Amino acid sequence: MKTLDTITVTPETVVGEVAKLVTSGWRMITMSCVDLSPEQFEVLYHFDKELAETHLRLTFPKGMAIPSVTPTLFMAVLVENEIKDHFGVCFDGLPLDFDGKLYLEEEVKATPFCKYSTGTKQ
Amino acid sequence: MAFMTGNVLRNLMGKYSTRLYPIEIRPAFEAYRGELYNEIEKCIFCQSCARKCPSQCISIDKEAGLWTCDPFACVYCGICVEACPVNCLHMKSTHRHVATEREMIEQKGTPPKPKKKAADGEAAAPAAEKKAKK
Amino acid sequence: MARTIIPFGPQHPVLPEPIHLKLVVEDEIVKEALPQLGYVHRGLEKLTEIRDFNQMIQIVERVCGICSKIHAMCFCQGVEEMMGIEVPERAKFLRVIWSELHRIHSHLLWLGLYADAFGFESVFMQFWRIREKIMDINEATAGNRVIVSVNVVGGTRADLSPEQCNWILQELDWVEKETKRLQAVMLDDYTVKKRTVGVGVLTREQAYALGAAGPTLRGSGVAQDMRQFKYAAFDKIDFAPVTAPDGDCYSRGKVRFLETLQSVDLVRQAISRMPQGEIATKFKGNPEGELVTRVEQPRGELLYYLKGNGTKFLERVRIRTPTFANIPPLLAMLPGCELADVPVIALSIDPCISCTER
Amino acid sequence: MTAIILGIIGILLAPVLGGLIAGLDRKVTARMQSRFGPPILQPFYDVFKLFGKEPAIVNVWQVFCAYVYVASAAISVGLLFAGGDLLLLFFVQAVGAVFLVFGALAAPSPYSQVGAHRELLQILAYEPLIILVFVGFYLATGSFKVADILAHNQPLLLQMPLLFLVLGYALTIKLRKSPFDLSTSHHGHQELVKGVLIEYSGPYLALVEVAHWYETVLVLGLCALFWHTSIFGMAILLAVTYFAEVLLDNVTARMTWRWMLGYVWGIGLAMSAVNLVWISFKGA
Numbered sequence: 001m002k003t004l005d006t007i008t009v010t011p012e013t014v015v016g017e018v019a020k021l022v023t024s025g026w027r028m029i030t031m032s033c034v035d036l037s038p039e040q041f042e043v044l045y046h047f048d049k050e051l052a053e054t055h056l057r058l059t060f061p062k063g064m065a066i067p068s069v070t071p072t073l074f075m076a077v078l079v080e081n082e083i084k085d086h087f088g089v090c091f092d093g094l095p096l097d098f099d100g101k102l103y104l105e106e107e108v109k110a111t112p113f114c115k116y117s118t119g120t121k122q
Numbered sequence: 123m124a125f126m127t128g129n130v131l132r133n134l135m136g137k138y139s140t141r142l143y144p145i146e147i148r149p150a151f152e153a154y155r156g157e158l159y160n161e162i163e164k165c166i167f168c169q170s171c172a173r174k175c176p177s178q179c180i181s182i183d184k185e186a187g188l189w190t191c192d193p194f195a196c197v198y199c200g201i202c203v204e205a206c207p208v209n210c211l212h213m214k215s216t217h218r219h220v221a222t223e224r225e226m227i228e229q230k231g232t233p234p235k236p237k238k239k240a241a242d243g244e245a246a247a248p249a250a251e252k253k254a255k256k
Numbered sequence: 257m258a259r260t261i262i263p264f265g266p267q268h269p270v271l272p273e274p275i276h277l278k279l280v281v282e283d284e285i286v287k288e289a290l291p292q293l294g295y296v297h298r299g300l301e302k303l304t305e306i307r308d309f310n311q312m313i314q315i316v317e318r319v320c321g322i323c324s325k326i327h328a329m330c331f332c333q334g335v336e337e338m339m340g341i342e343v344p345e346r347a348k349f350l351r352v353i354w355s356e357l358h359r360i361h362s363h364l365l366w367l368g369l370y371a372d373a374f375g376f377e378s379v380f381m382q383f384w385r386i387r388e389k390i391m392d393i394n395e396a397t398a399g400n401r402v403i404v405s406v407n408v409v410g411g412t413r414a415d416l417s418p419e420q421c422n423w424i425l426q427e428l429d430w431v432e433k434e435t436k437r438l439q440a441v442m443l444d445d446y447t448v449k450k451r452t453v454g455v456g457v458l459t460r461e462q463a464y465a466l467g468a469a470g471p472t473l474r475g476s477g478v479a480q481d482m483r484q485f486k487y488a489a490f491d492k493i494d495f496a497p498v499t500a501p502d503g504d505c506y507s508r509g510k511v512r513f514l515e516t517l518q519s520v521d522l523v524r525q526a527i528s529r530m531p532q533g534e535i536a537t538k539f540k541g542n543p544e545g546e547l548v549t550r551v552e553q554p555r556g557e558l559l560y561y562l563k564g565n566g567t568k569f570l571e572r573v574r575i576r577t578p579t580f581a582n583i584p585p586l587l588a589m590l591p592g593c594e595l596a597d598v599p600v601i602a603l604s605i606d607p608c609i610s611c612t613e614r
Numbered sequence: 615m616t617a618i619i620l621g622i623i624g625i626l627l628a629p630v631l632g633g634l635i636a637g638l639d640r641k642v643t644a645r646m647q648s649r650f651g652p653p654i655l656q657p658f659y660d661v662f663k664l665f666g667k668e669p670a671i672v673n674v675w676q677v678f679c680a681y682v683y684v685a686s687a688a689i690s691v692g693l694l695f696a697g698g699d700l701l702l703l704f705f706v707q708a709v710g711a712v713f714l715v716f717g718a719l720a721a722p723s724p725y726s727q728v729g730a731h732r733e734l735l736q737i738l739a740y741e742p743l744i745i746l747v748f749v750g751f752y753l754a755t756g757s758f759k760v761a762d763i764l765a766h767n768q769p770l771l772l773q774m775p776l777l778f779l780v781l782g783y784a785l786t787i788k789l790r791k792s793p794f795d796l797s798t799s800h801h802g803h804q805e806l807v808k809g810v811l812i813e814y815s816g817p818y819l820a821l822v823e824v825a826h827w828y829e830t831v832l833v834l835g836l837c838a839l840f841w842h843t844s845i846f847g848m849a850i851l852l853a854v855t856y857f858a859e860v861l862l863d864n865v866t867a868r869m870t871w872r873w874m875l876g877y878v879w880g881i882g883l884a885m886s887a888v889n890l891v892w893i894s895f896k897g898a
Contacts, residue, residue, distance in 0.1 A: 002338050002545035028467050030576040032561045046548060046559065046576075051484060053548060075467035075584045078293075103294035103613060113302055124447075125440035126865040130378055130646040139385045139648040151392075153414075155399040176307060176314035199314045199405040204413070262724045269802045284728065284871075372803050375792055375868025381647035447793055447867040595728065596796075596870045599805050 006044065006057035011066045014045075014058050018069045021047050026054065028073055033083045035114050038062075041089055045069070065090035078102070086113035150215040155198045157218040160189050162231035164210035171202035171211060184233050191227040193218055258282070262595070266295045270373050270599040273609035277602070281595055289590040291583060297613040301573050308568040309335055309543055310409060316560075317403050319575060320611040322362045323553045326355050327575075328407040333487060334549035334562045335409050341539045347411035348489035349530040353424075354398060354406055355488070355551075356519040356526065360431065361390040361402075362554035363516040366606050367442065370509060373599040374451040379441055386434045389427050397424070411536030421527050432520045435513075442513050452506040456589040456601035459503055468585040469578040470556020471515065472605050475508035477501040482552035493525045505597075505604040512606070542568050553578055555606045577611035617696040617761075624695025625688050632827025633657045635834070639860055646864045657823075664820035672721040672813050679717030680818040680825075686710030687828035694835045697761030700748045704741075707832060710825065711737050714810060721813035729809025733797035735871050739878040740784040744836075746886035747784075750777040751839070753893045764842050771840040771851070773896070776889035778840050780882050782855065785833045787878075791863040796871050804868070 009017050022028070026047040034042045036059070043066065045056040060066055068091035070076045080091045081102040088111035091097075104112075141148060150156070167187065172180040179195035180202060182188070203211045259282045266274035274295035280288040303315050316331045317324040329351050336343060368383035391401045398404035398414050406414045416424070442448060458468065463476035473480055474497060481497035483490050498514045500507035543564035550559050556578025563572040582605040589601050637654035644651020653659075671677055690707040693699070715737070718730035752758050754773045755766045763770070771778055787794045798809035806812070814822055837855050841847040869877075 002547045004546050004548065022465075027464055029557070029559055030467075030581065032572070032574040032576075034563060034572045034574075044561065046561070051480075055548070073465070073467075074588075075465070075581070078580060078583055101294075102292075103297040105294075112299055124862075124865040125445050126376075126378060127861065129382060129437055129441070130861065130864045133648040134642075134645050136648060138650055139388075140650055142650060151396040153397065153399045154395055155405075174311070176311035197314060197318070197403070198400065199403075200399065200413075201311075201314065201405075260724050260727070262728070269807055270805060281728075284731075371867075375795060375799065375804060376866070377792075377801065377803070378643075378647050378864040381649065385648065445867070447869060450869065450873065451867050594870055594872075596805055596868075 004044075004055055004057075006055040009056050009058050011058065011060055011064070014056065015067050015069055015072060017056055018045060019072050021054070021056075022073055025049055028075055029053075031076065031079045031083065033087050033089060033113075035087065041087060043083070043089070065092045067092045068094040070095055085111075087111050088114065152215055154215045154217075155200045156214040156216045157193070158191055158196060158198070158202070158211065158213055158227065160191075160229050160231075161210040161212065162189060162229040164208050165189060165229075165231050166208055166210075167231070167233045168207060170205045170207060174201050174205040176201060187231045187233040189229045189231065193227055194224065259287070264598060266292075271602065271607070272369055273607060275602075275607060275609045277590075277598070279590070279595070279598065284595040286590050286593050286595060286598060289587055291587065293609070293613055295613075296610050298610075300614045301575060304570045304573045306569075309564070309570050310568075312570065312573065313407055313409070314405060316573070316575065317405060319577065319614050320553075320608055321402060322365065322608065323358050323555070323611075324403045325358045325406065326551060326553045326558065328405070329355055329488065330549055330551040330558050330560050331562075331573075332407045332409050333551065334547060334560050335543050335564075337549065338543040338545050338547055338562065338564055339409075339539060339541060341410050341537055343411055344534040344537060345489070345531050346415075346533045347535045349492075349526050350412045350414075350416065350535065351407065351488045352490065352493065352526045353416070353523055353530075354394075354404060354412075356522045357390055357393060358404075359519045359554045360516055360523075361387050361394075362606075363512045363519070364390070364435070366512060366554070366603070367438075367509070367516070370600070370603050371442075371448075373603045374448065376441075376448065379438065382434075382438055386431055389431050393424055393427055396420070408536060410539050411534070413536070415535050416527075416530075421530075425524065425527060428520050428523060432517065435516055435520075439513065443510060449506065451597070451600060452509060453502075453504060455505045455597045456593060456604055457502070457504045458585055458589055462588060463503065463585060466585045466588055467581045468556075468605075469581040470553065470606075471508050471511040472556065472578075472582050472585060474499045475511045475604075476503035480557075482550050482557045485550065487551055489526060489529075492529055493522060495522065505600050508604045542566055543570065555579055555608055555611070556582065575614055577608065577614070579605065579608045579612045582607070583612070617698070621692035621696030621698075625692045628688070628691045628695075628831040629824050629827050632824075632830045633661070635830055635856065636827060639856070642857070642860050643864065646860070657827075661820045661823050664823070665817050667816035669816045669818065671815075671818065672723075675720035676717045676813065677818055679713045679720065680814065680821045682713040683710045683717065684821045684825040684828070686713070687825040687832065691828050691832050691835070694760060694832060697759065697764065700751060700758045700760060700763075703760075703832075704744060704748060707829070708737075708741060710829075711741075714822070714825075718810040718813065723813055725806050725809065726813045729797045729806045729812060732806070732871050733810045735875060736787050736794065736797055739875055739882075740787045743780050743784050743878070743882045743886065746883070746890065747774075747777050747781050747836070750774045750886070750890055750893060753890060760839070763839055766842070769841045769843050769847065773893055774840070774889050776885040778837070780886050780889075781833070781837060781840075782858070783878055783882050785837065785855070786859060786862065788829055788833050789859055791859055793862075793866040793869040794874060795863075795868055796874065799868070 026049045029046040029048050032044045036042050043058045047054045068080055077096050080094055081098045083089050085103045167182055167184045169182050172182050177195045177197045179192040181190045262279045262281050264277040264279050265271050266276045276292040278290040279286050300315055313328050317328045319327050364383045364387035368380040371379035394404050395401050397420055398406045406412045458476050460477045463473050477499055479497045479499045483495055498511050500510045544566040546563040548561050550557050559576040561574040565571045586605050636657040641651045641654055686706050686709045690703045693703040715730045715733050718726045751763055754770055755763050798811045802808055834852055838848045841851045
């Protein structure tokens with residue numbers, strides 16, 4: 001079975017870890033959100049540097065807002081907005097917040113990508 | 123400076139690259155995946171095509187012997203053609219003709235009967251075939 | 257002219273696909289640009305819950321209407337790696353041939369649209385005329401013009417006969433000859449240079465920090481191309497990334513123009529080195545585990561994050577397309593440019609909005 | 615009396631001629647891009663179809679402006695055919711051009727507004743050049759009247775070749791060809807879509823189109839004055855000029871208005887000045 005080599009981070013340390021990677025020359029590729037179980041979300045931060053890859057794994061309970069990395073790294077702005085649209089995950093301190101309306105219409109309140117529960121936007 | 127001049131003057135003297143489409147039609151490539159059709163007399167209504175189809179556009183009524191494909195959902199990938207165990211599905215090398223209203227590809231055949239009733243089934247088959255050709 | 261807000265898109269003739277840019281303009285100089293997406297959002301990743309991993313190939317192909325083959329290839333490579341399937345050598349070469357053909361036609365399409373963005377209509381027609389040849393090759397060998405649907409997990413569905421290979425080589429000679437005729441126009445013409453040199457500058461550092469991908473990144477002087485990863489048969493093909501140093505629209509155009517010619521060469525190499533043999537391996541079982549797989553699309557690096565749970569339905573498919581990564585750099589390029597340069601800059605990242613929104 | 619009849623003939627004939635020229639233009643352009651292109655009569659089909667459409671207007675100002683534009687274009691062509699005064703002709707066509715801008719400014723659409731501003735800049739770019747060409751005519755023939763110029767005994771092209779090139783600039787701007795298709799272009803693939811014309815539709819767009827044909831004939835008529843001694847020479851000069859315009863359209867990208875002002879004023883004014891000085895010295 002293939003698994004991803006990841007560095008596990010917590011909501012408290014994620015911004016610091018991202019900043020550390022960025023200063024040591026890593027380039028953020030993207031973030032992926034997975035609906036793990038009825039209780040938990042997982043967000044993966046993918047980085048690359050001269051074709052090598054590294055990933056940060058952040059697991060957190062549903063309903064919790066995680067800190068935004070956009071102030072550290074502007075390229076995350078669309079990804080975080082997309083995750084907010086699809087999964088209803090809230091990011092604290094997101095500078096350019098489309099408020100769940102990047103892809104979806106204003107009247108859509110459900111989060112379409114959640115598998116285990118149809119969460120609503122906080 | 124104007125490097126395009128040579129090109130446009132060549133075009134002016136040269137051949138047309140476009141075609142006057144409805145008047146002149148390019149012959150189809152042999153391998154082109156066009157309209158899907160079913161040689162219904164060979165079909166055994168096993169439903170492999172319907173299961174494999176990525177867009178779920180084929181529906182089969184085994185009892186009535188009805189094979190239906192929704193051409194508006196079909197993505198012309200040809201997966202069903204490869205999945206068919208009796209090779210009765212084919213793709214024409216031309217695309218489906220323009221239609222003024224929505225119509226399904228519907229073909230009616232005879233589902234294979236259990237062994238003992240095979241004799242009865244044969245009598246009904248020619249009639250069913252005629253219908254299918256319509 | 258006083259401060260005005262110009263709604264650019266979602267339906268705008270110079271934009272090939274729907275993206276809305278709210279431009280704050282003063283004296284025809286753009287002060288601020290805000291994007292709005294969501295006009296073609298389809299939620300294809302979600303379909304993995306009701307379509308099994310074999311059917312997903314046809315679905316991921318429809319993420320993009322231009323580089324469909326490469327999406328399917330990336331997905332198949334991920335599933336193969338997860339399941340430990342060894343792909344036959346010939347299939348790897350076939351994948352390279354079709355994916356490079358897709359790159360050629362995508363770049364030719366882009367070069368045409370780009371020329372149209374700065375009002376050079378005859379060049380637009382020329383490039384699209386050349387592109388038609390590649391479409392014919394796709395149609396004759398794989399059965400469709402764009403969505404060729406040749407990939408399956410374990411190899412390819414179609415094969416190339418020696419006659420077809422010869423025919424492809426002949427047609428490519430014509431494509432190369434015709435493309436080279438336009439080289440001076442795209443790279444040296446006075447009016448073209450006037451409209452592209454120094455427009456929409458993205459420095460090397462900015463490009464790297466904003467996560468630009470593909471020709472946008474290479475146009476800023478960073479030699480990063482996923483084909484350096486040696487996926488498919490790229491380990492047996494000579495390849496070096498094309499770069500240009502200045503980070504302006506001209507550099508990005510130059511990278512794409514040279515890549516078109518390079519891809520013609522890659523197809524030739526692949527055809528000449530392709531071994532005989534099987535084109536697909538049989539396999540059993542379902543994918544399990546998680547991985548990230550990356551390939552180079554015409555627009556840049558494509559990332560698939562796949563997670564399988566041992567059933568035939570994958571747990572999660574996450575697609576990161578290059579345009580998605582190139583929108584933040586676009587927002588950094590726009591402020592300070594002229595209104596007339598907005599289409600040129602917007603096109604210089606080769607926006608594929610259907611890819612972006614999936 | 616003959617002058618009036620000639621003028622009326624001009625007004626009636628010009629749209630037919632202009633439409634045919636537009637049709638030929640599209641055909642030749644298509645050939646240069648190795649396409650078939652539309653039938654030669656396509657511009658007429660388009661305009662007839664537009665006339666048949668239901669009018670949809672933003673406000674009455676726009677309608678008024680469209681009428682003034684077409685009327686002034688027609689009158690200026692009439693004046694040219696009637697052998698009238700070039701200065702009068704110039705002012706009449708300038709009124710039309712300005713009203714086109716007013717029509718675009720009357721609509722609050724940002725594209726229309728930006729298009730109007732650009733059109734105004736284009737007018738600023740080509741009007742001084744046309745005036746200088748007229749001055750050239752005066753210096754060469756001693757009169758501003760077309761009838762007197764026609765009575766001159768040798769082709770003016772020999773005396774004012776640079777001014778002919780300068781008029782070529784004005785022609786390119788008037789015909790809305792690359793590199794000067796800034797305020798609007800024949801196809802909508804431009805950042806302003808259709809710029810000044812974006813808010814016109816139906817019959818009023820048709821009027822603007824007819825006015826455009828008049829203007830084409832007017833500027834080509836001015837070009838024809840450079841070889842008025844023989845009909846044959848006139849025809850060849852016009853054919854070559856127009857072909858050069860189509861060619862130019864196909865071999866250049868669209869430029870920006872800042873570039874246009876610098877280029878047209880800089881080179882256009884310099885060429886006119888040289889040519890004018892040359893005529894006056896030769897005359898003296």
